[in-house]
């Protein structure tokens with residue numbers, strides 16, 4: 001479903017070349033639920049942008065649903081749902097459902113199918129209370145649920161999320177997590193998400209990709225990830241170990 | 257692992273395969289269908305209208321300013337035309353009418369610049385979301401801008417006209433045919449204005465700071481659109497040149513049709529030529545931006 005082959009992306013910043021992603025190769029099969037971890041600036045967002053065709057790889061090859069994202073961007077858009085946790089596709093000044101209506105027209109979803117799909121998403125994401133509220137009056141959690149619905153209304157085969165739980169409280173996070181699990185289990189939608197919340201990884205992902213300095217540093221199940229450290233380490237400790245390999249680890253903070 | 261469902265849930269969905277890739281007939285058909293999706297663009301225009309309707313106070317303040325400045329401008333023009341009757345082929349009433357008609361265009365045609373949030377979106381990186389949508393960005397924004405213009409024509413266009421009629425008296429076209437021509441020319445003027453502003457906005461991608469370009473565009477538009485003085489006032493070859501530039505398609509051309517000094521047909525032809533040229537340029541620029549744009553932010 002998603003395939004990268006020695007994919008790389010570099011940026012020119014004032015004459016210097018920054019390699020955001022280098023030699024990244026992985027394969028995600030249909031129906032997988034994959035979490036992408038990595039320290040700040042590791043290249044996660046850059047990878048996501050290459051997968052949805054916003055950025056063209058400067059080297060290597062990327063395939064999503066059998067398509068080259070940057071060349072078949074419009075064909076791909078119908079098959080992929082994208083959420084950037086820090087941005088919104090919703091119309092700021094208009095009620096949520098107006099943005100949904102636009103998605104229907106944009107992806108030419110049949111009216112009946114759309115109504116059914118919208119009902120389903122409204123129920124699953126508990127949108128009922130605020131579909132008529134202008135988006136600018138929504139809380140972050142409500143807006144995020146709205147964005148998720150908008151990304152899934154055309155029923156894509158792949159869902160790509162860049163930090164979908166950023167800034168959410170524990171209850172909202174739990175809501176989004178169980179929704180994502182449901183989408184993956186019931187519809188077989190392939191999910192790839194990036195996150196800094198290890199809870200997301202523990203509760204959602206059957207497989208973890210760890211990107212560091214633009215390279216794939218780990219690829220395996222959560223169990224494999226835990227096995228990289230001795231016995232009793234918590235997931236925080238395991239990931240800290242991986243992030244700080246070859247670097248001095250920050251001193252642990254004692255609980256007060 | 258869950259079984260893949262069949263992709264029959266969405267008939268609009270193209271299938272991956274040798275017959276669906278880019279460059280194939282199937283792909284071209286989908287692309288074509290995407291372009292002629294009239295209902296999408298009609299909806300966008302409606303949303304553009306409603307989006308701006310949520311900022312009533314701002315529109316009313318704009319209408320008030322446009323009316324007051326209209327009265328000031330008209331006073332100056334009256335003095336000028338009393339000193340030089342028949343100047344530029346206008347009599348005093350025509351000059352005053354021209355003044356208020358063009359004041360009414362300031363809002364819908366955004367003659368003072370702005371109206372598009374594109375530079376902001378490019379700077380913050382939100383443009384990334386616009387670029388993944390399977391619809392041409394320029395057409396998307398044009399539809400939205402037409403909706404905005406329709407709202408501003410009502411809220412910021414009518415008050416200056418009424419003020420002009422009340423304070424000085426202005427002429428209005430009698431026959432409905434001329435009104436229809438005026439409406440068509442105003443719409444075409446908005447398209448030309450959009451096409452120009454879109455190009456100005458995209459320049460942000462190449463220039464770190466867009467304020468200089470914005471100021472340049474504002475000066476050019478205020479001077480050369482007819483918003484300050486009728487372009488018929490410019491003498492000789494300069495006048496010929498100024499009246500052939502795209503800015504003349506924004507205020508001067510529809511105002512001429514309103515006054516009856518030009519036929520709707522020739523004005524529309526002039527506007528259509530510039531509209532097509534600028535939109536084509538904008539489409540090229542969009543492609544360049546797509547290749548070039550370095551999307552900011554995580």
Ligand SMILES: Nc1ncnc2c1ncn2[C@@H]1O[C@H](COP(=O)(O)OP(=O)(O)OP(=O)(O)O)[C@@H](O)[C@H]1O
Nearest residue numbers: 011020039040041042043044045046550551552554
């Ligand atoms: N548009 C750009 N121009 C220049 N450099 C960029 C650009 N976008 C990203 N980079 C660089 O590429 C690297 C990877 O950035 P990216 O946004 O992919 O990181 P990330 O893994 O998403 O980090 P975070 O967890 O903080 O969101 C960083 O070093 C960043 O400075």
Ligand SMILES: [Mg+2]
Nearest residue numbers: 044045162554
């Ligand atoms: Mg990021």
